[in-house]
Amino acid sequence: MKKNSSNSSQEVEVRKGPWTMEEDLILINYISNHGEGVWNSLARSAGLKRTGKSCRLRWLNYLRPDVRRGNITPEEQLLIMELHSKWGNRWSKIAKHLPGRTDNEIKNYWRTRIQKHIKQAENYNGKKSSVSTDQATTSSTQTCNAINPMETYSPPYDSFPNFSGSFPTEANENMWSMEDLWSMQLLNND
């Protein structure tokens, strides 16, 4: 990002974009041997041409052994919605209540799935209210003065016709599975 550092003579090119399998392995290997630490120095010591931030993000969102991927269950979804209605966009706070889930994953899930349904519901309500304003206002008065987007629509979560059908049914396939990576990492350690 910023290139005006004092040690510009030794400035190393910073890699951006998708992580390669090799980089993943280096990071996993390094952390399993040395543990997490100061991310900037970790990135340097591990020989990764990445920023500390990038390493941290990759580790937390993807490489950590306890990260669960895909298959957000209906229970988790309800919890997300409940916590979001309580705290708003405090994704990391919400993520702490969903073991194995990352803030990024929850954020993405919210934006791509739930928010879509909210918009649909709002449109539906809008149309409805144009026909019958009284009904619409009475049904939304409970929460109409809230700032939180969760509270700007009235139907309960389970009233979305397609909602239950939109749960991901299978884990997203990555280029390589975490099991593969970890087994490779174990092999490297030998």
Added chain:
DNA sequence: AAGCGATGCAACCGCCTCGTG
């Protein structure tokens, strides 16, 4: 079968907070 728009997710960016000297 090809083209194209929609969708989902990984990763980056920039701001804020906190710890340390």
Added chain:
DNA sequence: GCACGAGGCGGTTGCATCGCT
């Protein structure tokens, strides 16, 4: 008390994939 660096967080973007025409 102040400056600076690192970490944390939420918002946004870019790209790969999917599904429809």
